[in-house]
Amino acid sequence: MDKRSLIKRFTEEGYTLRPECLNHLTEYFSQLKIQNNNKITPDVVKTHMSKILENVKSLQSHQGDIILGEQTVKGAIELLQRPQNQVMELEIDVDKEKLSEENTIIDDDREKKVNDIINEKYLHTIVVLDTMNETPRIRIHNNKPYTEFIVNANTQEEKKQTVSLGAPSDKVNVFIKRLEIIKTKLSQGKKYYFGAENKKKVAGTNDLEGEEQQQQSQELNDIGSLIGSKGKEMCCLGMIYEGVPGDYYMQDEFSRVKINLEQAQVELGYVTVTSIVIAKGVFDQMQGAFVISKLMLPEFEEEVNLNPSVFKKESSDFFGAKAKVQRILGKLIQLEIESASLGKQGSRAQNLTRFQKERQLEMGIFDLDLNPYFQVSEKNEYCVCVFSDFLISDRNTLKKFEGILQVYESQLKPLVIILMGAFFNVSEINSEFVNDQVKEAINDFLNLLNKFKSLRDNCYWIMVPHINDIGGMPVQPKSELPEHLFTEIKSIIPFFKLVQNPCRLSILGKTFLIQRNDLIKDLRKRQIVINHHKDIQLNYAQTILSQRHLSPLPLIIKPIIWNYDNTLLFYDNPDYLILADSYSDQFDFIMQEKVLTKEEQKSNIQKTYVLNPGSFEKKSTFTVLYPLEGRIETCSV
Template sequence: MDDVNLRKKIDTTFKLYGFNLRRDAQTFLVDQLRPVASAERQEWLERFTESIQKLSPESAVIEKSLVETAVQECLRSGLDKTETVFNVISSFEVPRFLYDLERKKFMKSSEPSPEIFGPPIDKAAIYRDRYTVLQQRTARHELFTPAVAGGGGGGGGDADAPQKFRLSPVEYLLSCAGRQDDVVVLGMLAQLREGRFFLEDPTGVVQLDLSQAKYHTGLFCENCFVLAEGWYDDRIFHIQGLGFPPAESSKSSRAYFGNVNTFGGPSVVSLKTSSNLLKHEQENQDAMIVFLADVWLDSFKVMDKLRQLFAGYAECPPVAFVLMGSFLSAQGGGGGQARLLRARLRALADLVLQFPELARRSRFVLVPGPVDPACPGILPRPALPAHVAEEFLSRLPSAELATNPCRLQYCTQEIVVARQDLVTKLCRNTVHFPASGEIADHFAKTILCQAHLTPLPLSVCPLYWGFDAALRLYPLPDLVVVGDTFSAFTSSYMGCVVSNPGSFPKSEFSFKVYIPATRQMEDSQLPND
C-alpha cells in the first residue's frame, strides 16, 4: 500500500471514531505505519484511536502531540517510568479539572498554575466549583434522574422503584408567590446574620427555618453543601429534612473523566487501569504502609518506641512509613525551633540507619503538622523547609518531604494523607451534633459526600484559595488518612476507607497499618515495657 492509500486508511479510521487529524499528525502516523505489514496496520490504527479516546481530547481535531502520546502508550511493555509502584504527590502539583456544562464532562484546566496569594476571584471560585461538582453528581443520582415514561415515577409504576425527587434552584423559590410543598434544594449552608441560617446557591439566597429539621447522618457545618427538603412560604424555607448530596463510587465518577489522570503524578493516564501495576499489587500480599501521627522527635519515649517499631519491621520492611507531625512536642518559634528540629531529624536518620534493610527498601514520608516550622496554619501546607531537613535527606535518600495534605499512589491505589484536627473541628462547629451513631462514621460520610477534606468555614480552616482543588476528594480515593488528636478509628463508605491513626504518644503508641492487597486497615500498638 503506497503512502496515498495509507493516508486515506488513516483518515477513514479516525473519522469513524469522530476525529479529524491535523496534516502533521497524519504524516507522523504514515511514518510510523510504513514499516508495518499491511495486514497489521488496521489493528495498530484501532489501538491508536482507542488510546486517544482514553486521553479525553478537548477537541475532535487531533494534534500531533496527542498522537505521539497515544503511540507511546501503545508501544509500552511492562512497567515504564510513568507506571510507578510508589509515588508521593505534592498538593501544589495536583491537576485541576473543571466541569464543562456544555459537554457535560470534566476538562483539565488550561489556565496557568494558581498563585499562593491569588486574586479575590479565586476565593469566589472555591464555592462555585464545589457546588458544580456536587450538583452534576447529584443530578445524575437515581433519586433525581427523571422517571422513565410508564415507570415508577408516577402512578402505575413499579412499587419497589425508589421515589423520585426534583432538584430546584433557590431562584425557583424566590419566584414563587404562594406556598410550595415537597421542595428539594441543593445549596450551601450559611449564617449570613447572627443566629439565622440561609441556603445559598449560584442563583440566590433564601432564609431557613430549622426548628423542625430532621438531620441525616453527618456533621453539618457552615459552608457545607446540603440537600434541604421542606416547604416554602412567605420567603422562608421551612426545613423538614437536611442531608448531604449523595456520594458516588470512584468507578462511576471516572466514567465522566475518561482515562485521564485526575489524581496527580507523572503518568498521563490513570494508573488505576494499569494491568501491570494491578498484577504487582496482587502478587505482593505482604506489602504494607505504616501510618503514625504526632511523631515527637524531641521525646525520648517516642524515639525509644520508634526504635522498637523499626526493629519489629527490620526483617519485613514495609513499602513506606508515613510519619506525620508535629515533629516537636512543644510549640516554639524562630530559629531555635528550626535548629532543634534539624538536630532531631539527624537523630531520626541515625536511628533508621541502624536497620540497613529498612533504609534500603522502605520509603520514609514526612508530613508536617500544625506547629512545625516555618509556615502559617493554612492548607495546603508546604513541606518542611529544605534547609532544616538537608542533612536528614542526604543521609537517608529513601526519605521524602511531603506537603500537608499530600497524595500517595501505590500501584493502582490512590491515598490521601492529611495531618489536621479535622474531626475535632467539624464536631466543634457542627450546627447539630448527632445524637446517635459513631463519630467516625459521621465524619467519613461528611467528607466523602462533600467531596472535600475540609468542608469548614475559611475562618476555622484557612485555605490558599487557588489550591482548593488539591483538597478535593473526587473521584473518591481508595484511602483517606487523617492524622487527628481524636481517638483512632477506621470507617468505610462507598468503597473508600477513612482512617485516623490517632496521636502516637497520646494513644499508648498505637498506629495503623494498611495492607493494599486486601485493602484492609489494621490496628497496631507497641507493647508497654
C-alpha cells in the same frame, strides 16, 4: 566565544549549525560573561562548551543527525540552567519536537502498546503528586466534568512566588465550584434529578422501569422555585451561610432564601455554615422563610470499578496520578519502542531513556520493578505503615519507633512508611536557636534509621507536615517541611520525600488521599443543627465524603489558599482516605457513602477505606494497611 569559534567547535564534532542555533549559543556565552563580571577564562568556556555538546548528543533521537535543529540546541542550553528535577521533563519536550520534526508516526498498534505498558507501569509504581502543581482542576461543561492540568510553577523560586492568597474572585469561586461539583455528581446518579427536563432521563426510557425509578428518585428544586410552591413540600440543594448572627440563609447559583431551622433534623454528619446540603421542607409565605424539617448531606452513587487497571486519559483522571504516569513515562516508553526498532542506531535514545529512569524518582515515580528488595515478595504482602503525631523531637517517640522497626526488619517488609506531623513541638522551641534544635532532632531520627539499613535503603519514606509545623503559613494546602533542614537525610536515604498537606499518592494502582489536620473538634463545635448520632468518627467520615472537600468549614475557622482550593477537592472517592486527627481515637471504616455491610464489602462496588491512625505520641497507635488485599490492621505499642 565568537561565532567563528562556535562554528569550528561544532564542525569538529560533525555538526552543522543553523543561524538561529548560532544566535542562541552566542547569547548564552554573552550572558555567561556578564554574570562573571566580564571575566571569563578559556577553561570555563571550554567546560560549558563540552557540557552543551554532551547535552546535544544526549538529546538526539538518532545518531546520524548532522544539521542541528533549533529545539535541540536550545534544549541543550536549558539543561545547564534548569534545576535537576526539571531536566527530565525538558528532555521529554525536546524529544517530542524531535520526533515531530522527523515525522515519526506511531500507528494504532504502537499507541495501544504504549498504553498497555503505561497500565502495567502504573500498577507497579508509587506515584507522589506535587499537590499544589499536579492536582487537576475540575471543570464542568454541559453538566459533564473534565480536568485541566495546570503546572503553576517550574522552579522552587517560582513556586514561592505563586503561593499567594489569590484574588477576591477566587474566594467566591471556592464555594461556587464546590456546589457545581456536587450538583454534577448528584445528577449522574439515579437517586436525584433536577427539574422536569431531567426527570425522564433519570427515570429511564422503559415505561415500567420509568415508573419504578420515579418512585425511588427525588426531585431537587432550584431555590428560586420555592416562592411559587404554595405550601408544597420541596427538596432543594444549596449552601448554608449566615447573615447577621443567628439568621441563616440557603443559596444556590441563582437565588437565596432565608431558612428556619427550628424543626430541622440531621441523620448523619455535621452541618455547619458553608455546608452544602439537601434540605426538605415548606416555604412559609408569612415568615418569608423556608421552614426545613430535614437536612441531609449529599449521597452519591459511585461507579462500579470492574477493571481498575484500565488506563484513562488525562481528561478523565480526576485524581491526577495516572495522568502523571502518562505525562512522565509515556514519552519515555515511546522512545524505548523507537530505539528498539532502530537497532544499533537507537543507542543514543537508549542512553537517554536510562538517564531518564534515574530521574523518575526525583519526579515522584518509584518503580518497584527496579528494586530487587521487593521482587522476592508477593505483591499481596506489600504493606503501608501510617503514623500520625510523630514527634521526632521527643525521645520517647523515637524509642517506641525503634521497637517497631526491629520487628519490621525481621518479620515484615513495609513498602511505604508514612510519617505525619506534628514533627516538632513549636511551643518548646527557642526562636533564637530554632535551626539548631530542629537539626538536632533530625539527626537523632537519622541515627535511629541508620540502625536499620535494610528498611532505610529500600522503603519509601514520606513525611506529611501538620498544618502548624515549621515552614510556610498555617493554612491549607500546607507547604512541605523546609528542605534545607533535611539535606543530610535526603543524601543518605534514597527513597525519601517531603510532601505537602494534603498529599496525594498512588501505590500499586490504589489512590491515597492523606490529610493531617484537626477538624473534628471544630466540626462538632460549629454545628448549626445538633446531630444526635453518637458515632463521632462516622459522622466525621460522612461529612468529608459528602462535601467532596477535606476542609468543609468556614474560611475564618480553617483558612485555605483560595486559588489552591482544588487541592482539597475530590470528584471521585479515593481508594484510601486517611484523615489524621488528634482529637479522635484510632478508627477505620469501609464506606461508599455509608458503612458497607459484609456482603457489600465483597461486591464490586467502589469502596473507600476511611481511617485515622490515631496519635502515636499520645496513645502509641498506628495503622498498617495492605493496599492490594484491602486489609487494615490497627496497631499499638
